[in-house]
Amino acid sequence: MATRTFKAKIKLKSGVQEVTVQADNYFKAKEMLEAQYGKGSIFMGPTEKR
Numbered sequence: 001m002a003t004r005t006f007k008a009k010i011k012l013k014s015g016v017q018e019v020t021v022q023a024d025n026y027f028k029a030k031e032m033l034e035a036q037y038g039k040g041s042i043f044m045g046p047t048e049k050r
Helices: 024-035
Strands: 003-012 015-023 042-048
Touching: 003 024, 015 024, 024 042
Parallel strands: none
Antiparallel strands: 003 015, 003 042
16 A cells, blocks of 8 residues: 555644645544654544645
């Protein structure tokens, strides 16, 4: 499967930050973001960047 780029907005103590992640699909992108920033930290997304 091809790697795709996803973008998401993450809630941080200092505010909301837009980040990108490369993953095979939406579910893996979400899993990676939650592993990095914590469960419940995703403000918006992930959506595929085009």
